[in-house]
Amino acid sequence: MYLFNKMNRFLPLVLLTLVLLLSSCSERSEYGETSDYEKLGAGSTDKTAPTISSVSPTDNSIYNSPATTIVVTFSETISTSSITTNTSDTTCSGSFQLSSNNFTTCVKMSAIPSASDNVTTFTATPAENLSNGTTFKLRITTSAKDTSSNSLVTAYTTNGFTTSPSGSGTIRGTVRYDNNTAAENVSISFAKSGTTVGNTTTANNGTYSQDNLSLGVYNIAFTKSDYLTTSQSATLATDNQTITANVTILADNCSAGTISGTISDAVSGSAVSGISLSVRSGLNVTSGSTTGTTATTATNGTYTLSSMNAGGYTVEASKTGYITSYLNVNVCGNKSNQNTNISETLDSESLRIVVHWAADSGVVVLDSHITGPDNSSGRFHIYWNASTALSRYQDPDNFFYHTNAYQCNSCTAAQTSDNVSLDRDDMDGAPGTETITITKIHNGIYRYSVHDYSNRNTNPSRKLADSGTTVTAYYNNTEIPFSLPNSAGNLWVVFTFNGETRVFTAQDNMTYHADYDTIQ
Structure with a gap:
């Protein structure tokens, strides 16, 4: 009895404690305190900043059409309200900007970029055709946000793409069978951006030519019954340019x-x-x-x-x-x-040229020749016998700008490094390779030629024209190939290079020249 009365005395206090405990539990979850709940991930917010996954046109590309669409893909879903652009003038406003002058002004767009692919990809179209032969850069600003309001960490700016220049050019070449004989009556189509824009057929000697082609990248298809269709890519980059695209077609068996x-x-x-x-x-x-x-x-x-x-x-x-x-x-x-x-890889002021002929080319010894501006008012000539002080077996032959001569005795390293050199002289016959390097380009016109030394006294001769010899120039860490013209001769004037404008011009000129010392 005494115990019962004592418990009754404490019962209100116990009940009050239980009420307080239950009230506290109502503010907790099965995950513990609110901070613990967040630590376990339930209800946590996205704090990851979006990034750019891809853009189109791609960096450093040449776009075939002056009118284009710009496509940007993000790493995650983006808030559509954050992707804006200028649609009324040429100010650089909005998060989506396109410019040809480093964003002093921007291209007016036809509409706000449209979303696709679960709102990760946005496409915009310029209000007018983009100017020909112009480089455009794309900038996505930090105003672009994902659906959790996370912005790009920094503005994203591309290196740019270049629209095709205005003008026209010619693509020509020779089609041969696998046995190196001329392939006549081969149908040739020229397609640009997936649309066929020209057709022609090879003549009896396998040659073809298509002129008045607008500048841009072409896919050329060569078809003939009983032969596999062969395709080749070719790019007309400058007005009035003529490029050579030779090809071999294979039997369909x-x-x-x-x-x-x-x-x-x-x-x-x-x-x-x-x-x-x-x-x-x-x-x-x-x-x-x-x-x-x-x-x-x-x-x-x-x-x-x-x-x-x-x-x-x-x-x-x-x-x-x-x-x-x-x-x-x-x-x-x-x-x-x-x-x-x-x-x-080469320094930006350097140029390298390589000629190669195969074992089955039909030619034995070919020689590289380059002439160019010297350090006075004349021209140097580098080839296997350039220096009278050196024999062919004491290569490399060099021309040094410091001395304006083919030797540079007691010169400093900097003085000797400014030179033109025949790095590789092949005297053993096919297959063969010769290499010339200009370590520092100077203003003036450089002219590069390939001489058929073995047939220097033969006229007429088609040995060089039918050899499949290739010439490759390396400049600005890019490979520039040149193809043989289908003409008889023993001297192929391959190209000129303007040291001031840094422009290559294919010559595709085949002539006869017996005296190797006087090649210019």
Whole structure:
């Protein structure tokens, strides 16, 4: 009884304590305190800033049409209200800006960018056609936000794309069968941005020409009954330009095969290991999707590309410290000795030129010749016999601007480094490679030629024209290929290079010249 009365005395206090505890629990969840709840992730907010995944047109590309659409893809869903642009004037306003003058003014857009792909991709169209031959940069500002109001960390600005310049040009070349004979009556179509804009047919000697083509990138298709259709990419970049696009067509009964060869350093001739190789369908195709066939050069520079279907392909060769190089190959069964060269990266003031002729080219010895502005009012001439003080077996031959001569005795390293050199002189016959390097470009006109030394006293001669010899220039860490004209002769004047404007002009000129000393 006493115990019962004592408990009754404390009962109100116990009940009050229970009420307070229950009230406290009502403000808690099964996850604990609110801070613990957030730590476990339930109800946490997105704090990740969005990024740009891709843009189109891509950086450094040449767009075929003066009118284009601009496409930006983000890493996550974006708030549509944050993607704005200028639609009434040329001020650089909004989060989506396009400019040709580093954003002093911006291109007026036809409408606010439209969203797609779960609101990750936005597309905008200029109100008017973009100017020809102009580089445009895209800027996405930090006003662009995701649906959690996270902004881009910093404004995103592209390097820019360039619209096709105005004007027209000519694409010509020669089509041959796999045995190197002329392919007549081959149908050729020229397509630009997926639309066929011209058609022609090869003559009895395999030649073709299509003029009045607007500037831009073309896909050229070569078709003939009983032969595989071959495609080749070609770019007309300047008004009145003429480019040569030669091709070999393969019989439609060609089988799949393996391509193998060796890749060497363009200057030393040494094998280069660790070069990554990838393959694209078509000739001279340097961008876009690959076939999936890959390889890496071995210690001795060799490579093998297996199980390739019959047809024409472009092999891309890349390695850190080297300029990306491209090799056209035709698969008709197994093909060995598909060799090429690769150049180390160059200073922006340097130019390198490589000529290569294959073992089955039909020519024995070819020579590189380059003439250019000297340090006075004349011209230098670098080739295998440039210096009377040196014999052909004491290469390299050099021209030094400091002394304006072919020797530079007691010169400093800086003085000797300003030179033109014949780095590689091949005297052993086909296959052969010769390399010339200009370490510092000077104002004036440089002229590069290839001389058929073996047939210098033969007239007429088609040995050089039918040889398949290739010339590649390396400038601004880009590869510029040149193709043979279909004309008889023993001297191929390949191109001129303007040291002031830094413009290459293909000459495609074949003449006869017996005296190698007087080639200019």
